[in-house]
Amino acid sequence: MSALTPEQQAVVDAPMVPLCVIACAGSGKTKTAVQRLVQMRRKLGNARGRVALLSFSNVAVDTFRKAYDVLARDLPAGVGRDRVEIDTLDGFITSTILRPHGHRTMGASQAAYLVTGGETFLGGFTFKTPTYPMPITELNVALIEGKECFYYRRNDDLELVANGVARDLIGRLGKTGAYTHDLGRYWAYRALKERPELLTVVVRRYPHILIDEAQDIGTVHQAILQLLIDAGACVTLIGDPNQGIYDFAGADGKFLSEYHQRPGVLPYSLTRNFRSVPQIVSLANVLSGRDDVAERAAPATLHGAFFTGYKRGQHAQLITAFQGVLAIAGADAKRSAVLCRGRGLAEEVRGDVAPAGQGTVKVFAAAAVLRDHKKDFRSAFQRVAIGVAALLDKPPHGLVSYVTQPGTPPARLPEARALRRVIWAFTRDPKAGLPSASLTADTQWHPQFVANIKSLLDKLQTKFGLTPAANIGLKLKKTGLPNAALSSSKDLADDEAALLRVDTVHQAKGESLDAVLYMTLKDHAEELLAGVGTEVGRIGYVASTRARNLLWVAVPKNALKDLRPLFVGKGFQEVG
Secondary structure: OOOHHHHHHHOOOOOOEEEEEEEEEOHHHHHHHHHHHHHHHHHHHHHHHOOEEOOOHHHHHHHHHHHHHHHHHOHHHHOOOOOOOEEEEEHHHHHHHHHHHHHHHOOOOOOOOOOOOOOOHHOOEEEOOOOOEHHHHOOEEEEOEEEEEEEEEEOOOEEEHHHHHHHHHHHHHHHHHEEEEHHHHHHHHHHHHHHHHHHHHHHOOOOEEEEHHHOOOHHHOOOOOOOOHHOEEEEEEEEHHHOOEEEHHHEEHHHHHHHHOOOEEEEEOOEEEEEEOHHHHHHHHHHHHOOOEOOOOOOOOEEEEEEEEOOOOOOHHHHHHHHHHHHOOOOOOHHOOEEEEOOOHHHHHHOOOOOOHHHHHHEEEEEEHHHHHHOHHOOOOOHHHHHHHHHHHHOOHHHHHHOOOOOOOOOOOOOOHHHHHHHHHHHHHHOOOOOOOOHHHHHHHHHHHHHHHHHHHHHHHHOOOOOOOHHHHHHHHOOOOOOOOOOOOOHHHHHHOOOOEEEEEEHHHOOOOEEEEOOHHHHHHHHHHHHHHHEEEEEHHHHHHOOOEEEEEEEEHHHHHHHHHHHHHHHHHEOO
């Protein structure tokens, strides 16, 4: 690794007390955090307590683990170099609290397991709304000043659910051992709050906790961390409040920005941006009110922040124009992206269509498209597991979770790992397993799928004792499948040739990209230009600060006249 700056070195060498590190985009937070972890482990020597380094994405965790493996080799012999835990915050909560201890608080007779929403038994767990019943997987929890608040999202609005109704529904699901991502945090909080002896054990085992990207800490995360802090844990937060883009979960960056006001917490700053060219750093400063310094010099190639207009329905032409300047800017298409404020716009720009088919067949058809068109094998595998469970007679509760998620299977499902391998093989194999999405859906894909899935079900019954559902043919009808490919060979070829990824800003958070095209609607652009005072403004800030060399912000052409002076005033140049 390159040498640390004085700011980074100060964080690494800081006393073994809670720290609040406010860092700008591209400031080397990852390098600083992992170096701090090594230094803490060195200072702790043979102390049995473990140090946890936590973040919010698997990509960040993988990066931390690789960096620590390299740096920990320099630790003196005898130092407990393996007494560290590097994971996502949710992964840490799940492995440390929820799975080993949560079932007692939940009133379940088995270890807690995650449900994803496709499990058939979840049909009995819904709550009423003014329009139609909602599944429990849509129920969210917030803890505001210690009080529980239950809600669901309807379009862009949050709608409250009565506490009594929500608690009853959560309690009934809890007794089965099942939890959703959101409810898992809630049960972990309750387990710590209701069992002081468990809280003491966790703090004794993890006396030091570092959290990267701490602006993403939501209200239930905050409540869990507060219990740990009150019990004696030394918690350090590292992040950028201006990148808090999960308001719906209470993750607006305030927990991080106000943390230094607590007694005993030392404040530090990282103000040097190693990622972006000076023009983009200057723009970020204008948007955020910061005064960060660009470490990179301006390159000789095309660079900077630009704006342009586009016509609705002509996204392809805009993306083609953007791709045309990547080489001039010295940007690699594989390390560049088109980013959107929300999933809906991203799907529109990508030209996504609703999955073909109906019922269970629709689940498998979507999996084929994910595998072949999106190259998203993990999501395809998850959908195949959901589809397989739907074709079984009384599948064990938690089957999908224990097939798709790592962890120890329950005693009544001892062969979960072997089952996982069989379903994974079916997902990957377009000949003997899930057929190719390039086949004609109703006449080619469907007959091959029916034959292959029946063969898989026979294998599951013989090998694992999982019985297929009665009247299986009714669940495998071709209703809704078109007389065309699920994904045409042209689509697949275009997808391979384009290389340019289209995604949401949330999915690109934490990344460094050569070039970014931020596709906006008028209100998205207005919020971006207004700064980081709102969530949408912070989303625009995150999109802008992903770019190393080149940033384009695209707005609807009919809004260009109104927005042009605002863009120019912030330091943007107009394309062309």
